Amino acid sequence: MAAPSAAGLGRRLRAWVPRLMQVRWSRYNPSYLEPEVNKELYQKPLEELTEEEREQMELKAVRPIKAAPPTLSSSVFSDPMISKFTNMMMRDGNKVLARSLMTQTLETIKRKQLEKYHKAPENEKETIECNPYVIFHQALKNCQPIIGLSNITKGGKTYQVPVPLKDNRKRFLAMKWLITECRENKHRRTLMPEKLSQELLLAFKNEGPVIKKKHVLHKMAEANRAYAHFRWW
Amino acid sequence: DHGYGLPTAAKECLSSVAGQDVPTPQRPRAVFHTSESDPAKHTEQHEGRHYSIPLEEVKAVFPHGLPYRFQQQIQTFNEARVMVRRPALELFAYLRSTSFAHPAVRYVIYGERGTGKTMTLCHVVHFCSRQGWLVLHIPDAHLWVKNCRELLQSSYKKERLDQPLQASAWLKNFKTSNERFLREIKTQRKYVWGKRESTEEGRPLGEVVEQGLARVRTASDAVGVVLRELKLQSPRGSFRLLVAVDGVNALWGRTTLRKEDKSPVSPGELTLVHNLRKMVMNDWSGGAVVTTLSQTGSLFKPSSAFLPQELLGKEGFDALDPFVPVLVPNYSPREFESCYGYYLERKWLQHEKARTEDGKAELQFLSGSNPRQLDRLAGPL
Numbered sequence: 001m002a003a004p005s006a007a008g009l010g011r012r013l014r015a016w017v018p019r020l021m022q023v024r025w026s027r028y029n030p031s032y033l034e035p036e037v038n039k040e041l042y043q044k045p046l047e048e049l050t051e052e053e054r055e056q057m058e059l060k061a062v063r064p065i066k067a068a069p070p071t072l073s074s075s076v077f078s079d080p081m082i083s084k085f086t087n088m089m090m091r092d093g094n095k096v097l098a099r100s101l102m103t104q105t106l107e108t109i110k111r112k113q114l115e116k117y118h119k120a121p122e123n124e125k126e127t128i129e130c131n132p133y134v135i136f137h138q139a140l141k142n143c144q145p146i147i148g149l150s151n152i153t154k155g156g157k158t159y160q161v162p163v164p165l166k167d168n169r170k171r172f173l174a175m176k177w178l179i180t181e182c183r184e185n186k187h188r189r190t191l192m193p194e195k196l197s198q199e200l201l202l203a204f205k206n207e208g209p210v211i212k213k214k215h216v217l218h219k220m221a222e223a224n225r226a227y228a229h230f231r232w233w
Numbered sequence: 234d235h236g237y238g239l240p241t242a243a244k245e246c247l248s249s250v251a252g253q254d255v256p257t258p259q260r261p262r263a264v265f266h267t268s269e270s271d272p273a274k275h276t277e278q279h280e281g282r283h284y285s286i287p288l289e290e291v292k293a294v295f296p297h298g299l300p301y302r303f304q305q306q307i308q309t310f311n312e313a314r315v316m317v318r319r320p321a322l323e324l325f326a327y328l329r330s331t332s333f334a335h336p337a338v339r340y341v342i343y344g345e346r347g348t349g350k351t352m353t354l355c356h357v358v359h360f361c362s363r364q365g366w367l368v369l370h371i372p373d374a375h376l377w378v379k380n381c382r383e384l385l386q387s388s389y390k391k392e393r394l395d396q397p398l399q400a401s402a403w404l405k406n407f408k409t410s411n412e413r414f415l416r417e418i419k420t421q422r423k424y425v426w427g428k429r430e431s432t433e434e435g436r437p438l439g440e441v442v443e444q445g446l447a448r449v450r451t452a453s454d455a456v457g458v459v460l461r462e463l464k465l466q467s468p469r470g471s472f473r474l475l476v477a478v479d480g481v482n483a484l485w486g487r488t489t490l491r492k493e494d495k496s497p498v499s500p501g502e503l504t505l506v507h508n509l510r511k512m513v514m515n516d517w518s519g520g521a522v523v524t525t526l527s528q529t530g531s532l533f534k535p536s537s538a539f540l541p542q543e544l545l546g547k548e549g550f551d552a553l554d555p556f557v558p559v560l561v562p563n564y565s566p567r568e569f570e571s572c573y574g575y576y577l578e579r580k581w582l583q584h585e586k587a588r589t590e591d592g593k594a595e596l597q598f599l600s601g602s603n604p605r606q607l608d609r610l611a612g613p614l
Contacts, residue, residue: 076589110583118309
């Protein structure tokens with residue numbers, strides 16, 4: 001892969017400033033490409049690549065690549081949901097602490113479930129889920145609300161109007177509720193991994209305070225059905 | 234089923250094995266276990282395999298001394314499985330051929346962080362207790378030189394300091410593991426504890442321990458008496474004594490304790506440390522001293538230090554010299570396969586990618602075959 005020439009660097013790859021100032025933008029020149037972390041793609045021989053992939057590989061020979069962000073990982077064990085949850089748990093940029101809390105939570109869940117598994121009789125062993133990742137994903141899915149409320153002002157009065165939620169918003173609300181619940185409603189001496197593991201296990205079984213909060217939101221939305229026509233999007 | 238094939242290193246284990254441990258093709262995971270639960274019968278054939286200690290024996294032999302993560306593992310898996318490794322086998326060979334008429338030989342187990350020094354020491358302790366030795370196991374000497382809430386001035390010697398809590402905790406655990414010997418060994422001298430309390434000559438040593446537990450103020454002196462008696466009576470040959478100290482570099486370093494006038498305490502001023510130093514000397518016979526160096530709990534030592542000279546300092550090295558050093562390395566490829574296979578079999582590795590070859594290669598790379606790192610990495614997976 002030949003690097004671009006020095007003259008081209010100066011002329012084409014100037015730091016990019018948009019014409020209209022954006023709220024969230026990056027200084028990368030639009031010609032920079034995203035880094036590719038998928039190992040399997042590089043191990044495939046040339047013949048097996050599709051047309052698009054072949055074009056992409058040729059483009060990489062002439063275009064520069066952006067720097068990889070620290071959250072991008074080529075590990076087989078990396079999970080985007082877990083990374084997002086860790087980032088939301090992080091305080092003051094202390095990613096090391098947030099990540100260690102997350103790993104301790106997963107380990108605690110696994111230990112609790114394995115102890116139950118080993119003590120259970122043979123016929124019940126199949127029903128006990130020991131994989132902490134499966135529990136985590138299922139618990140988050142159970143906590144996601146289907147419908148949300150939005151404040152709409154009409155005629156001087158503000159109404160709580162039921163609105164559909166986007167997927168990202170649902171995921172965000174589920175994670176936010178879990179974290180706030182674990183931060184606020186715990187005994188002074190309980191540590192975060194212990195409390196989080198308890199909440200995740202309860203949410204996995206569709207019990208617990210976070211599921212209750214979701215149901216309360218649904219009930220409110222159901223109660224305010226009459227104002228649904230205020231929504232214009 | 235797990236759906237993983239036998240990797241090449243495990244196949245080597247299979248081919249090099251002979252005797253009753255040959256696994257049947259239907260149960261490939263038996264290659265990581267051995268049914269031999271007596272450490273005396275462990276040989277090179279068992280290297281890299283896990284043997285299990287019955288849980289009652291764990292409570293009797295190890296009331297203290299097992300690392301915390303290992304205790305959690307025992308509780309989760311409902312079994313205690315220890316890997317047989319070369320340093321432990323080496324130590325067994327030395328201990329079998331010790332001559333009890335000669336002065337006690339000191340063995341120092343050293344190695345980098347997390348390579349399994351404490352587990353090797355526990356394996357040796359299990360071996361000796363099975364052989365019927367009296368085991369004097371100090372789980373972590375660093376606990377005696379830091380975080381002490383109560384420091385009393387010793388009534389025996391004015392300039393020394395007592396640690397009642399640590400001493401009584403140790404006496405309690407010592408009692409659990411060595412009940413039989415405490416009844417048989419008799420004191421050789423009268424010990425006076427206070428105005429009204431004393432132990433006569435010829436009473437069983439268990440009474441001294443009871444005295445230390447009942448009157449916590451005298452616990453440190455009780456520990457000193459126990460150590461002295463054992464040292465004097467061991468050359469007679471009625472019992473064999475193993476002194477197992479984990480973190481022996483704590484005895485000659487610095488402490489974080491301060492006296493009431495805020496001046497620092499040196500380890501020699503603590504009764505427990507003073508008596509333990511005398512025990513670790515080679516001026517008695519009829520047993521052996523097996524110690525471990527530890528940087529993990531140590532005070533004022535850099536984290537990259539692991540060699541005896543660095544951790545013991547000049548004073549400690551001169552005190553322990555001459556000793557037999559035993560290096561504990563990271564896992565060899567065969568031991569790594571064994572550990573990985575054990576985790577898979579006990580369902581500790583739950584992530585679906587952990588079962589693939591890529592996952593295993595990643596675990597080996599990230600941990601660098603270090604046992605502690607592997608344990609930490611496999612925790613959340």
